Amino acid sequence: MTGHLPILEIKNLSKSYGAVKAVNDVSIHVDRGEITGLIGPNGSGKSTFFDCSTGLARPDTGKIVLDGQDITGWSLNRIAREGRMLRSFQKTVTFKALDVEENLVIAGQMFTFPSIATTFGLGKMSRQRIQGLRERARDLIKMAGLWDVRHQPAGNLSGGQQKLIQFASMLMPEPKLILLDEPMAGINPKIIERVVDTILYANKSLGVSFLVIEHNIDVVTSICQRVIVLDQGAKLVEGLPQDIIQDRRVREAYLGG
Amino acid sequence: MSLTETAQQARRRDYRIPLAAVLVVVALAAPFIGSRYVTHSLIIALIFMLPAHGLNLLVGYTGLLSLAQAAFFGIGAYTAGLLAVTYGTSFYVNLIASGLVTGAIALPLGIPALRLRSTSFVMCTLGFVIIGQAISKNWISLTRGDMGLSGIPKPYFELGPLSFTLSGTTNFYYLALIIGAMATLAAWAIVRSPAGRNMVAIRENEILAESLGVPTWHYKLIVFMISAVFAGVGGCLYAYYLSVVSPLTFQMYYSTTMLIIVLGGGAGMISGTVFGSLLFVGLTEALRITPELRMIAYGLCLLILVFWFKNGFAPLINRFWNAIGGAR
Numbered sequence: 084m085t086g087h088l089p090i091l092e093i094k095n096l097s098k099s100y101g102a103v104k105a106v107n108d109v110s111i112h113v114d115r116g117e118i119t120g121l122i123g124p125n126g127s128g129k130s131t132f133f134d135c136s137t138g139l140a141r142p143d144t145g146k147i148v149l150d151g152q153d154i155t156g157w158s159l160n161r162i163a164r165e166g167r168m169l170r171s172f173q174k175t176v177t178f179k180a181l182d183v184e185e186n187l188v189i190a191g192q193m194f195t196f197p198s199i200a201t202t203f204g205l206g207k208m209s210r211q212r213i214q215g216l217r218e219r220a221r222d223l224i225k226m227a228g229l230w231d232v233r234h235q236p237a238g239n240l241s242g243g244q245q246k247l248i249q250f251a252s253m254l255m256p257e258p259k260l261i262l263l264d265e266p267m268a269g270i271n272p273k274i275i276e277r278v279v280d281t282i283l284y285a286n287k288s289l290g291v292s293f294l295v296i297e298h299n300i301d302v303v304t305s306i307c308q309r310v311i312v313l314d315q316g317a318k319l320v321e322g323l324p325q326d327i328i329q330d331r332r333v334r335e336a337y338l339g340g
Numbered sequence: 341m342s343l344t345e346t347a348q349q350a351r352r353r354d355y356r357i358p359l360a361a362v363l364v365v366v367a368l369a370a371p372f373i374g375s376r377y378v379t380h381s382l383i384i385a386l387i388f389m390l391p392a393h394g395l396n397l398l399v400g401y402t403g404l405l406s407l408a409q410a411a412f413f414g415i416g417a418y419t420a421g422l423l424a425v426t427y428g429t430s431f432y433v434n435l436i437a438s439g440l441v442t443g444a445i446a447l448p449l450g451i452p453a454l455r456l457r458s459t460s461f462v463m464c465t466l467g468f469v470i471i472g473q474a475i476s477k478n479w480i481s482l483t484r485g486d487m488g489l490s491g492i493p494k495p496y497f498e499l500g501p502l503s504f505t506l507s508g509t510t511n512f513y514y515l516a517l518i519i520g521a522m523a524t525l526a527a528w529a530i531v532r533s534p535a536g537r538n539m540v541a542i543r544e545n546e547i548l549a550e551s552l553g554v555p556t557w558h559y560k561l562i563v564f565m566i567s568a569v570f571a572g573v574g575g576c577l578y579a580y581y582l583s584v585v586s587p588l589t590f591q592m593y594y595s596t597t598m599l600i601i602v603l604g605g606g607a608g609m610i611s612g613t614v615f616g617s618l619l620f621v622g623l624t625e626a627l628r629i630t631p632e633l634r635m636i637a638y639g640l641c642l643l644i645l646v647f648w649f650k651n652g653f654a655p656l657i658n659r660f661w662n663a664i665g666g667a668r
Binding site for chain 2: 137139158159160161163164169170172176177178179180181185188189190192193194196199202203204205209212213252253255256
């Protein structure tokens with residue numbers, strides 16, 4: 084049984100760029116079914132930490148264990164495909180020329196087709212798989228409130244709507260864990276509510292665990308069960324959200340004191 | 341709203357099927373409608389359509405700009421030429437061999453080349469053409485150097501006890517037409533498959549595709565090899581049609597012609613490549629009648645293209661196609 088093990092455990096992760104230690108010996112874990120927050124002032128190494136954990140960048144040292152499996156050194160696509168750990172990007176990205184539905188179908192493809200070779204098929208099996216993905220995509224589009232714009236190119240939609248597309252895309256493959264890099268950045272309050280609802284829905288109903296980098300402290304305190312604070316590449320403190328915002332060290336780190 | 345739509349559609353007639361039928365008839369009857377020279381131009385257009393389809397998969401769908409098509413075109417031509425001259429094997433055997441050999445050579449070339457980013461990749465693929473030409477010029481024991489391989493026989497078919505030789509421009513036209521149609525169908529099948537969707541995802545945003553589990557590196561390598569197979573098959577046809585292969589087959593001019601076909605026709609559209617090869621190759625061939633004005637006219641066409649049809653002609657064709665289909 085792996086039930087009591089954390090879904091994600093990262094041990095002693097370090098990453099330097101030249102002389103700069105962007106991430107310095109950080110160890111964290113995310114419990115199963117938990118929404119964990121990762122906060123810290125700008126330049127504290129949050130995004131580098133994300134990139135190293137998801138295979139986008141190679142950490143200098145450290146071990147990454149996902150659901151009991153050592154995934155250290157895996158590529159970004161393999162971590163997503165085999166590990167079912169997905170991530171978003173700080174700068175919202177979608178396949179801009181493709182419509183909303185196609186965006187989601189692409190997101191599900193590699194999880195539905197057993198191999199690269201089978202993706203070249205046009206037979207009945209292949210059509211059925213795509214049909215299944217389309218139906219799932221439509222459900223998620225409805226949930227994300229994008230039904231009316233589902234046939235529009237993603238690039239034509241607002242930043243907030245594209246954020247929702249990105250979010251819905253990550254739910255296509257039935258993920259175990261999602262890493263969100265500033266999901267609320269640069270979107271209007273109305274959409275913030277919607278994104279919060281979607282995160283909570285995915286967490287409660289679909290059982291997805293989350294690790295969320297977020298600057299909006301209200302959002303962090305309302306959705307996270309536990310918060311980890313990074314400062315200057317190292318872990319400063321971790322604990323319950325209400326304790327963290329009271330913590331003197333955290334305040335000093337943010338105020339630069 | 342749907343009611344008015346159906347009413348409008350009912351009022352308008354769908355002319356697509358009749359037009360498609362007319363195009364098929366024209367394609368089949370072309371050697372009898374036009375002069376021998378027109379037939380020749382069409383054959384060249386059909387031959388160049390093959391590497392162009394491959395390039396379209398790479399440039400138009402996967403977003404990788406490559407100039408290596410002429411190298412693979414040349415490799416295919418030499419493979420077919422050598423087999424036909426040395427072993428006298430059947431046409432279809434050589435055709436398949438050209439495709440397979442070219443695809444196999446694309447693997448070791450693609451592995452280092454695709455690790456390079458954008459411009460470096462383009463320069464690297466340009467290098468393949470130059471290296472191909474150098475090898476074909478200097479490996480004299482195999483390629484006969486600058487003299488080239490001459491005396492490639494007419495397409496010879498052997499199926500069990502049956503055998504026949506295909507001769508004459510008209511017959512060659514039908515051969516090229518069949519192979520061209522099959523290649524178009526193959527390209528269409530690839531882009532319509534889920535893999536085609538992944539290719540577009542890589543073109544649109546490689547990192548995003550990667551983050552959604554798409555093994556982008558494998559796809560790029562596979563598409564690079566497929567594009568080489570298309571070019572190799574085209575090279576085989578070219579060798580048979582000219583009955584000579586020389587180091588001139590490895591020409592930068594061919595790579596740029598193929599690129600003009602794809603971009604001018606409309607990158608990322610199969611119909612664009614078909615139209616592009618007819619227009620640009622057919623045009624250059626047809627303009628040979630006025631050698632003095634040929635390059636000027638060609639250049640003028642390119643200028644018009646760059647200024648007025650930035651996405652190539654395919655969007656125009658699509659709009660026309662939808663218009664005659666009764667859609668608004």
